[in-house]
Amino acid sequence: MLQDKTILVGITGSVAAYKAVDLIRRLRDAGATVRAIMTSSAERFITPLSVALACGEPALTSLFDQPFSHIDLPAKADVLVVAPATANILGKFANGIADDLLSTSYLVFRGPLVVAPAMNWRMYEHPAVKKNLATLLAQGASLVDPQRGTLACGEEGVGKMADVDAVIEGIRIALAPKDLAGERVLITAGPTREPIDPVRFLSNRSSGKMGYELARVARRRGAHVTLISGPTALPSPSGVTTVRVETALEMYTAVKERAGGATIAIMAAAVADFCASEQRTVKAEKQDMSLLQLDRTPDILAAIGALENKPFTVGFAAETGFRIDRAERKMVDKRADMMVFNDVLQEGSGFDTDTNVVTIISREDGGVLRKEHLPLMSKEAVASAIFDSILAHKG
Numbered sequence: 001m002l003q004d005k006t007i008l009v010g011i012t013g014s015v016a017a018y019k020a021v022d023l024i025r026r027l028r029d030a031g032a033t034v035r036a037i038m039t040s041s042a043e044r045f046i047t048p049l050s051v052a053l054a055c056g057e058p059a060l061t062s063l064f065d066q067p068f069s070h071i072d073l074p075a076k077a078d079v080l081v082v083a084p085a086t087a088n089i090l091g092k093f094a095n096g097i098a099d100d101l102l103s104t105s106y107l108v109f110r111g112p113l114v115v116a117p118a119m120n121w122r123m124y125e126h127p128a129v130k131k132n133l134a135t136l137l138a139q140g141a142s143l144v145d146p147q148r149g150t151l152a153c154g155e156e157g158v159g160k161m162a163d164v165d166a167v168i169e170g171i172r173i174a175l176a177p178k179d180l181a182g183e184r185v186l187i188t189a190g191p192t193r194e195p196i197d198p199v200r201f202l203s204n205r206s207s208g209k210m211g212y213e214l215a216r217v218a219r220r221r222g223a224h225v226t227l228i229s230g231p232t233a234l235p236s237p238s239g240v241t242t243v244r245v246e247t248a249l250e251m252y253t254a255v256k257e258r259a260g261g262a263t264i265a266i267m268a269a270a271v272a273d274f275c276a277s278e279q280r281t282v283k284a285e286k287q288d289m290s291l292l293q294l295d296r297t298p299d300i301l302a303a304i305g306a307l308e309n310k311p312f313t314v315g316f317a318a319e320t321g322f323r324i325d326r327a328e329r330k331m332v333d334k335r336a337d338m339m340v341f342n343d344v345l346q347e348g349s350g351f352d353t354d355t356n357v358v359t360i361i362s363r364e365d366g367g368v369l370r371k372e373h374l375p376l377m378s379k380e381a382v383a384s385a386i387f388d389s390i391l392a393h394k395g
């Protein structure tokens with residue numbers, strides 16, 4: 001999404017200014033062109049040389065160095081991100097004050113604004129700062145919330161600039177089309193764990209990455225997203241309601257509670273098919289082979305498919321080998337509207353990778369199944385393609 005985008009980064013006078021260098025590098029690594037404007041206070045914290053080296057272009061610091069840079073830079077930019085954003089710059093932006101290159105460029109710019117405030121917690125709580133921020137948000141700006149922590153002044157409170165990852169996610173949100181606005185998307189992700197005794201469980205190799213990418217992409221595109229996640233090492237995506245569960249039964253219950261309110265349900269979790277018939281309360285002896293008496297777990301996809309007013313329902317079928325026929329049968333049997341098939345043995349596909357190779361199976365008018373084979377892609381790109389396909393078929 002950042003590939004070939006031009007991002008104008010504003011850097012203001014906060015101790016957090018050094019984080020802007022990492023931000024710029026990461027944006028360029030993602031394929032963006034970055035231009036930077038520093039306020040004169042920012043120059044007290046980091047040098048224009050560091051910023052220029054990160055950008056590969058001079059960092060501009062004055063309205064008068066390159067006449068009309070306040071017109072040219074905003075005209076070429078797809079998004080303006082101010083990180084860190086001082087109380088001062090928020091006040092200037094909110095009140096139309098144009099007394100330096102950054103604040104003047106803001107008034108010229110017509111695209112999305114992302115601000116990542118950083119300041120002492122008392123400053124952040126001040127009614128004047130709150131009012132200025134509210135004005136900017138009402139005008140459509142995106143806020144990357146500052147975090148709680150020990151601030152540069154040594155005090156504890158909310159005012160630390162967000163992580164660079166969160167700022168980049170804020171930029172992606174600002175750039176994404178909002179074609180899923182109004183949709184309530186329910187997504188499951190990750191494996192489930194079926195306890196055998198207090199120390200052992202049955203599970204599988206799912207990392208949750210595909211489901212988490214789906215949640216992030218849906219949120220960026222304007223949906224209200226609920227993610228029901230089995231145990232994963234992944235942080236909850238920002239702006240997404242994440243419900244953490246452990247077993248297939250817990251996932252089933254969490255999904256059933258929320259499916260009625262969803263307009264789209266995507267069941268990307270690798271739900272364990274079996275659970276132990278009996279769950280021991282103390283650790284079983286290793287000689288005890290009766291330990292592995294198995295029962296079937298509830299079928300979550302089929303339960304959604306059976307709902308009277310079911311959401312547009314998407315299932316995932318991970319197979320070993322190109323058994324697309326099994327995915328098609330699953331789609332019909334479970335009344336899913338779409339199926340995403342992948343062969344986990346294929347290079348770059350399946351569990352715990354950042355890429356996937358999938359086939360999207362959808363229904364044409366008249367019920368004929370249509371298969372769309374996608375090439376090797378990042379899981380983020382696969383998630384975007386799945387939502388494009390959902391929008392094309394959902395009606």
Ligand SMILES: Cc1cc2nc3c(=O)[nH]c(=O)nc-3n(C[C@H](O)[C@H](O)[C@H](O)COP(=O)(O)O)c2cc1C
Nearest residue numbers: 012013014015039041042086087088089118119120
């Ligand atoms: C050591 C130091 C740290 C500062 N940190 C912040 C900060 O994190 N956030 C903030 O809003 N102001 C901070 N200030 C105050 C701003 O630098 C000051 O308001 C300045 O006018 C901001 O100018 P600018 O918005 O044009 O960069 C700090 C000042 C000093 C001396």
